Amino acid sequence: MAVAAAETRVFLEVRRRLQSALLILGEPDEGGMNLDVSITPTSLLMRTPDGCTETQLPAEVRLVPSSCGGLQYIRGDGLHLRLQARTESGPELISVFNQSLKAQECCTFYCQSCGEVTIKDRKLLRVLPLPSENWGALVGEWCCHPDPFANKPLHPRENDCFIGDTFFLVNLRSDLEQEPKANTKVICKRCKVVLGETISSETTKFYMTEIIIQPSEGSFPNIPRSQFVQSVIARCLVELSSARSTFRFTIQGQDGKVYILLWILNSDSLVIEPLRSSRCVRKFPLLENASEADSSSAWNAVKVLYQPCIKSRNEELASSWESDISVHPLTLPSATCLELLLILARSNASLPLSLRQMNSFQVAFLKI
Structure with a gap:
């Protein structure tokens, strides 16, 4: 031809x-x-x-x-x-949590953005998943009896780690010189990025998009920020959609404000995209590894539909999704919500014109 x-x-x-x-x-x-x-x-x-x-x-x-x-x-x-x-069938996805957290192992927690050590040489004796964040609503919807655990938070002990959808809870009592106040942000000492928040005087919530956990004998892996955020979010979406048959998600900040509406189309795509010459490539050095920006690439991806909800956009649709029990909320730091929105917009802009929209939604790929 x-x-x-x-x-x-x-x-x-x-x-x-x-x-x-x-x-x-x-x-x-x-x-x-x-x-x-x-x-x-x-x-x-x-x-x-x-x-x-x-x-x-x-x-x-x-x-x-x-x-x-x-x-x-x-x-x-x-x-x-x-x-x-x-x-061939795609690579088996290792849980974004289980790939780094193993009981009986001594771990070090790093800030993903700069490599600053947050928790050093913590031996985790128990690594346990938390129930779904909206499990209370499900109990009220489907069970004839009241929720016996309503408003009762779960707090990890010193060598515990409790895993949520986009976060994990750890006990920091032995790592802090003074007792922290509840409901305050946890900020990296070096780069000032928000890593999480304190739940109580002993329990701290760290977001999966902000922390890398490595065995203490290992070293800090230098992963480009965009690649890390995409991988964490994509794996989280795949796990939740598989385990709970949930395909629609709201991405919201710590203040409860909805930033993005996400709808999974499929998680079995392999995208092969040789780029044009380097003069035609628009680089985002803060988001990507510049050395890889001009090369051909093949990557496993989750294909999603999305709608941005910033600057009062799509307020009515966002309100409808928030009240729908089949839509699952995912909470991230507000800055990371904006990062994710930029990643989605960049992916959308890189697609052929005919693939960029579906109905009223925009289309994007998140690399796994």
């Missing part, structure tokens, strides 16, 4: 469960030249009079060229093709 292109962007989304793939060859920004595209089971080859570019697929993905169908050209977007794809 041949289309006109000066510089073509390739987008490929593979659905593991459906064993299918969507391939989009973006149309040129300016000028034009002949572009011949060859599809093999393991690669995409694009030839122009100036040379050729080959994109190798991940080892676990094989396309079926003979199955090419649904061929259409969308003006302003490019050439769309649908193919069958043979893929």
Whole structure:
């Protein structure tokens, strides 16, 4: 096949469960030249009079060229093709909590943003999940008897760690020189980022998006902030949707203000996106590893619909979601809510035009 292109962007989304793939060859920004595209089971080859570019697929993905169908050209977007794809099942997702927390292990807690040690050499004898944050409402909705544990908080002992949806509770009594006040923010001494808040004089809540937990014999892993936030949120969404059949979420700040409405579309996408030349890439150095910004990438992702709720946007819809018991609230520091919104907006802007919206929602991918 041949289309006109000066510089073509390739987008490929593979659905593991459906064993299918969507391939989009973006149309040129300016000028034009002949572009011949060859599809093999393991690669995409694009030839122009100036040379050729080959994109190798991940080892676990094989396309079926003979199955090419649904061929259409969308003006302003490019050439769309649908193919069958043979893929291995995705990697088993390790709980974002269990991958770092193990009972009987001596751990160190770091600020993810700067690496400052928050808790050093803490031996955790019990690592236990907390019940769902809206479990009281579920009891009231489905049970004929009153909730026997209503308004009774659970407080960890010195060597305990209780795990919630987006946070964990630890006892900091032995780590503090003076007794903290309840309902105050916990702030990193070095970078001043909000890490969590005190629940009582002994119990502190740390947010999963702000803290990295490593075995004490290990070292602090330097993970780009955007990559870390996406991974934590994506894994959390996958776990909750799988365990509770919950697919709609409100992302709210510590003050209860809703920042984002999220709706999971699927969690089995493998996205392969060779970028255009470096002069066409807009970098966000505070969010991404700049050394990776110009390279081709393949990543597992959760595909979501989202609506921003800042500056009084979508107030009526947000109010409707908040009153719906099937919608699950996730609480994060307000600054992280804004970070996540920026990550979603950036993902949306990077998609082909025809994929950016679905009904009234915007579409984005969160890398796992």
